[in-house]
Amino acid sequence: MTEKLYHLIGGAKNTDGQSTGQVFNPATGKQTGQVPFASVSTVEAAVDAAEAAQPGWRATGMAKRAGVMFRLREIIVARKRELAGVITAEHGKVLDDAAGEIDRGLENVEFCAGLVHHMKGEFLEQAAGGVDVSQIRQPVGVVGCITPFNFPAMVPLWMITTAIAAGNAVILKPSEKVPSAALWIAEAFREAGLPDGILNVVHGDKETVEAILEEPRIKAVSFVGSTPIAKSIYTTAAANGKRVQALGGAKNHMVVMPDADLDSAADAAISAGYGSAGERCMAVSVLVAVGDIADELVDKVAQRMGDIRVRNGVEQGADMGPIVTEVSRDRIESIVAGAAEQDATVVVDGREHDLPAEGFFTGPTLVDNVTPGMAVYDEEIFGPVLSVVRVESYDEAVALINSSRYANGTAMFTRDGRTARQFTFDIEVGMVGINVPIPVPIGAFSFGGWKDSLFGDTHMYGPESFNFYTRRKVVTERWPLPSESQINLGFPTN
Ligand code: NAD
Numbered sequence: 402m403t404e405k406l407y408h409l410i411g412g413a414k415n416t417d418g419q420s421t422g423q424v425f426n427p428a429t430g431k432q433t434g435q436v437p438f439a440s441v442s443t444v445e446a447a448v449d450a451a452e453a454a455q456p457g458w459r460a461t462g463m464a465k466r467a468g469v470m471f472r473l474r475e476i477i478v479a480r481k482r483e484l485a486g487v488i489t490a491e492h493g494k495v496l497d498d499a500a501g502e503i504d505r506g507l508e509n510v511e512f513c514a515g516l517v518h519h520m521k522g523e524f525l526e527q528a529a530g531g532v533d534v535s536q537i538r539q540p541v542g543v544v545g546c547i548t549p550f551n552f553p554a555m556v557p558l559w560m561i562t563t564a565i566a567a568g569n570a571v572i573l574k575p576s577e578k579v580p581s582a583a584l585w586i587a588e589a590f591r592e593a594g595l596p597d598g599i600l601n602v603v604h605g606d607k608e609t610v611e612a613i614l615e616e617p618r619i620k621a622v623s624f625v626g627s628t629p630i631a632k633s634i635y636t637t638a639a640a641n642g643k644r645v646q647a648l649g650g651a652k653n654h655m656v657v658m659p660d661a662d663l664d665s666a667a668d669a670a671i672s673a674g675y676g677s678a679g680e681r682c683m684a685v686s687v688l689v690a691v692g693d694i695a696d697e698l699v700d701k702v703a704q705r706m707g708d709i710r711v712r713n714g715v716e717q718g719a720d721m722g723p724i725v726t727e728v729s730r731d732r733i734e735s736i737v738a739g740a741a742e743q744d745a746t747v748v749v750d751g752r753e754h755d756l757p758a759e760g761f762f763t764g765p766t767l768v769d770n771v772t773p774g775m776a777v778y779d780e781e782i783f784g785p786v787l788s789v790v791r792v793e794s795y796d797e798a799v800a801l802i803n804s805s806r807y808a809n810g811t812a813m814f815t816r817d818g819r820t821a822r823q824f825t826f827d828i829e830v831g832m833v834g835i836n837v838p839i840p841v842p843i844g845a846f847s848f849g850g851w852k853d854s855l856f857g858d859t860h861m862y863g864p865e866s867f868n869f870y871t872r873r874k875v876v877t878e879r880w881p882l883p884s885e886s887q888i889n890l891g892f893p894t895n
Pocket of ligand 1: 556576577606607610611626628649681684719809
């Protein structure tokens with residue numbers, strides 16, 4: 402049975418499409434859904450609905466808006482397993498991992514439930530004699546949110562929740578590979594009391610995104626995806642006069658110093674390298690072994706890899722699921738094959754792992770003696786492949802990381818606080834973990850990388866998101882008596 406998916410526009414299901422896409426369960430390799438791709442006119446219809454609903458939402462009291470956030474949280478918490486199942490069926494990640502992504506998305510719902518605090522402005526009494534100045538936050542209007550396949554619930558919740566809390570209306574375009582979680586969340590928002598038209602979901606690929614970027618009534622665009630697309634979204638949206646934040650790809654290095662606890666470092670490398678089959682923007686993909694510990698570290702990682710159970714994500718005890726598509730799986734395996742030809746050492750080859758017969762599976766892979774210039778190092782693989790780069794010193798490790806075009810996350814494993822502090826000071830990366838392999842900031846901070854991992858100057862979720870989704874307006878006022886009125890052609894001063 403192939404499920405026919407739909408856009409959600411103004412609270413109504415809509416199946417208009419200039420074409421359709423296929424949705425697969427990557428654990429079986431079978432098509433499970435068909436998704437309509439929105440044309441320009443469908444995007445326009447969504448913006449009509451958003452534009453009509455937004456003034457009423459903006460005028461809704463802050464406490465009522467916060468109430469929607471609280472109810473949304475209750476709905477998602479109560480039905481988390483159901484949403485996790487929706488994610489696993491299209492993405493492939495194991496159910497526990499899907500539940501973990503939902504928890505991290507909920508952090509932002511919880512942060513947004515405090516919107517009365519985040520939306521409140523500033524007031525300065527008596528800025529000049531009898532003059533007061535205040536700053537207020539107002540929504541930007543209709544915003545577009547374009548999300549990737551790898552976090553079908555968390556990344557939408559990063560964007561739409563803040564945008565809505567701030568009083569905007571949203572056009573959400575989820576990944577066409579994993580479209581159902583976005584619809585689930587939109588229905589949950591409706592159940593929580595969000596008025597129709599404030600959250601609209603349109604599906605599609607390049608053409609639908611272009612329609613969003615060209616639509617003059619969309620004032621801001623948030624994007625998360627691969628670097629080439631992020632860069633082009635940033636350029637086009639900015640050229641069209643929109644504010645834009647576009648988060649791109651990653652190649653995250655984990656440095657292991659000679660004094661580190663190597664068992665802990667190996668455990669962390671396994672978790673962060675192979676969790677979610679490496680399809681996380683904060684996954685560790687390069688292990689930087691400093692000094693003479695490389696042989697021991699590689700042995701310890703390799704020893705642990707045989708225990709990783711690669712299975713359909715719904716199976717009890719599964720550690721790692723399939724890759725999202727057959728094309729991605731084949732690309733990953735061809736990069737590993739290329740590494741062997743370029744004199745890297747394939748220590749563990751994922752193709753030889755115990756794998757299910759059907760579906761888009763590959764196993765965890767470990768490649769040693771990797772150097773910059775090899776595709777396995779230079780490209781974002783976005784799969785369960787850990788590369789080991791051997792360096793002599795701390796300085797060499799820092800130079801390696803700082804010369805990468807990507808700068809999303811990085812981690813250092815050490816027992817020495819002084820080295821850790823110096824690393825935090827020296828490293829040109831947006832998010833740093835010290836003995837923490839995946840340093841995704843908690844919801845009260847904001848998330849973002851540097852260099853080709855983020856185009857724009859605003860990080861996502863948390864406090865910076867409220868800046869992105871609001872315009873600040875500064876009001877200067879005085880209330881003079883008629884007798885105090887005078888003409889003065891000079892520039893107003895204090
Ligand atoms: P992607 O760039 O292929 O797609 C992202 C979105 O862009 C999807 O909605 C897709 O439909 C749309 N899109 C695809 N091609 C397009 C085109 N030519 N023009 C306009 N829009 C287009 O990314 P993906 O494969 O879905 O996700 C994986 C990528 O996302 C990885 O590179 C990963 O590192 C990155 N990612 C980054 C972060 C971060 O926070 N920096 C978080 C998650 C994922």
